[in-house]
Amino acid sequence: MWWHQHNLCFRHPIEEDYSGELEKKVATITETDESTESEGVIDSHKRREILSRRPSYRKILNELSSDVPGVPKIEEEKSEGEGTPPNIATMAVPTSIYQTSTGQYNEETELAPSHMAAATGDMPTYQIRAPTTALPQGVVMAASPGSLHSPQQLAEEATRKRELRLMKNREAAKECRRRKKEYVKCLESRVAVLEVQNKKLIEELETLKDICSPKTD
DNA sequence: AGAGCGCGGCGTCACCGAAC
């Protein structure tokens, strides 16, 4: 794909800021009013509010692609096993783990271990680095919640649910980052293309001016 | 050699919107 051929060898400061800058650049060049961010001055809370309302990268990119020919689409995920996106190394997602008896779980009812207190910031005491393959493949999940009675069983179930949720979120985060990188690459390419286009138009304008302006001498 | 720094990647939490 064409946008992958750019060999950009500079380092980015912080990824969020960088992609934000790119977005501004593209918006400036194209003069669209995406009004992405006026961040930088606003406090983190406001910024968070603003950022959290942005549509997903896939959505943005797909909208871009419909506007501008040549902008690639991020593929929609097919259902499990229907083929992986082209540029991800097939991740060893232990799909069988998802096959719980209920297929669902309730996040809110989960046990809140003491380490959860770290959510407020400061020192994250929750650093229990669960191995990437926290649960082995083919693990058969426990019985449905309805059959759980003893406190121990309930605790086990809660732990299992939490691990499952963490694992899913882990994979989601990876995928999200991959998309984000793709999105940033796409923006970079678009900036390059638009800059060339802009330059050409300016040159053309100058030429036309020369032709149309009356000679003074 | 090793201290310091910047960066990329990861795991996790919190939050939001969409889907049901």
Next chain:
DNA sequence: GTTCGGTGACGCCGCGCTCT
């Protein structure tokens, strides 16, 4: 109303580079 996926934010870790 509940569940689930997507994503920003945060903190940590490892790596490479530079400086002393």
